[in-house]
Amino acid sequence: MPLPDIIPFIGLGWSDVLFLLLGGVVLAAAFGVVFGRDIIKSGLFLILTLGALAGIYVMLGAAIVAGAQVLVYIGAISVLILFAIMLTQSKVASVKLAFQTQVVPAALAAVLLAVLFGLAFGSTEWGSTVFTDTPAATGTAPVAAALFGPYLLAFEIASVLILAAVIGGLYLAMEPKADEVGEDLP
Amino acid sequence: MSQIAGNLEPYLVLSGMLFAIGSFGFLARRNAISMLMSIEVMLNAVNLAALALGAFIPSLAGQGAAFALLIIAVAAAEATVGLAIVIAIFRNRKTPLVDEYDTMRQ
Numbered sequence: 508m509p510l511p512d513i514i515p516f517i518g519l520g521w522s523d524v525l526f527l528l529l530g531g532v533v534l535a536a537a538f539g540v541v542f543g544r545d546i547i548k549s550g551l552f553l554i555l556t557l558g559a560l561a562g563i564y565v566m567l568g569a570a571i572v573a574g575a576q577v578l579v580y581i582g583a584i585s586v587l588i589l590f591a592i593m594l595t596q597s598k599v600a601s602v603k604l605a606f607q608t609q610v611v612p613a614a615l616a617a618v619l620l621a622v623l624f625g626l627a628f629g630s631t632e633w634g635s636t637v638f639t640d641t642p643a644a645t646g647t648a649p650v651a652a653a654l655f656g657p658y659l660l661a662f663e664i665a666s667v668l669i670l671a672a673v674i675g676g677l678y679l680a681m682e683p684k685a686d687e688v689g690e691d692l693p
Numbered sequence: 694m695s696q697i698a699g700n701l702e703p704y705l706v707l708s709g710m711l712f713a714i715g716s717f718g719f720l721a722r723r724n725a726i727s728m729l730m731s732i733e734v735m736l737n738a739v740n741l742a743a744l745a746l747g748a749f750i751p752s753l754a755g756q757g758a759a760f761a762l763l764i765i766a767v768a769a770a771e772a773t774v775g776l777a778i779v780i781a782i783f784r785n786r787k788t789p790l791v792d793e794y795d796t797m798r799q
Contacts, residue, residue: 519696519697520696520698520699522698522699523696523697523698525698526697526698526703527697530703530707533707533711534707534710534711534714537711537714537715537734538714540714540718540727540730540731540734541714541715541717541718541721541722541727541731541734546724546726546727549727549730550730553730553733553734556734556737557733557737560737560740560741563704563707563741564740564741564744564761566698567704567744567745567747567748568748569744569747569748569757569758569761571758571762572740572744572758572761572762572765575761575762575765576740576765579765579766579768579769580733580737580765580768583769584733584768584769584772587772587773587776588726588729588730588733588772588776591726591776591779591780592726594780594783595725595726595779595780595783595789596789605722605723605724605727606721606722606723607720607721607722607723607791607792608792609720609721610721612720613717613720613721614717614721616716616717616720617713617714617716617717617720618713620709620712620713620716621709621710621713624705624706624708624709624710624712624713625706625709628702628705628706628709629702633701633749633750634750635751636700636701636749636750637749637751638699638748638749648755649754649755649758650755650758650759650762651755652755653755653756653758653759654759654762654763658756658759658763661763662763665763665766665767666766668766668767668770669766669769669770671770672769672770672771672773672774673773675773675774675777676773676774676776676777677777679774679777679778679780679781680776680777680780680781682784
């Protein structure tokens with residue numbers, strides 16, 4: 508027996524409920540990232556935010572981006588951040604104050620930014636917005652056509668950027684040897 | 694059929710709220726790694742907006758996902774270099790709190 512299109516008693520479709528659920532998880536976990544006292548918990552909430560966002564990407568028909576999100580963000584960047592947290596947290600400097608003294612102006616700026624976004628989204632005429640949820644539109648073929656067509660130069664530059672970032676990160680995080688300090692100075 | 698998930702505006706509003714939360718974290722947190730995590734939240738908000746526009750506007754089909762993939766690549770590079778800088782500073786100053794990096798002010 509197929510499920511009804513509209514959930515009874517709520518009057519919303521299944522995708523609406525899914526969107527509200529995932530969006531609520533995203534916002535709540537983002538608040539946990541920003542307001543959490545314990546930075547390890549902030550890192551774990553960041554993983555939850557990124558995972559729920561991957562679900563919203565699937566709802567938007569961009570399964571390839573959701574896969575890249577899980578692989579790159581959850582698999583690589585979050586692990587990198589958790590390692591950096593473990594390397595830089597010392598027991599001596601336990602953080603009592605999580606926020607700087609400019610927390611009130613920062614909150615005002617963030618609220619103002621949100622209001623500005625709302626006004627801009629509300630006042631823009633987007634033209635005909637059709638949700639193209641068909642396999643031809645949501646497959647990887649148009650993504651590949653865009654990525655290897657007009658954005659080919661940006662794609663190549665991104666690969667060079669990642670190589671430079673890896674080499675630069677290795678150099679920055681390298682332990683400086685004590686007997687070599689000052690040898691290269693003239 | 695679907696009143697919320699079938700429209701463009703809810704995705705954009707969610708993206709804007711996520712960006713505002715990330716900007717608050719970047720401005721207000723003391724820990725350098727918390728600031729980097731807030732930057733990741735902001736980049737994901739931009740990704741969500743790009744994907745929503747690509748999914749709902751027919752002339753942008755595929756371009757939103759291409760933008761999002763490029764942004765993910767740039768974010769990976771940014772996280773690598775940013776965390777390496779934080780670790781390099783921590784090795785010298787023994788603290789990850791940004792308001793104690795005040796050598797140039799003294």
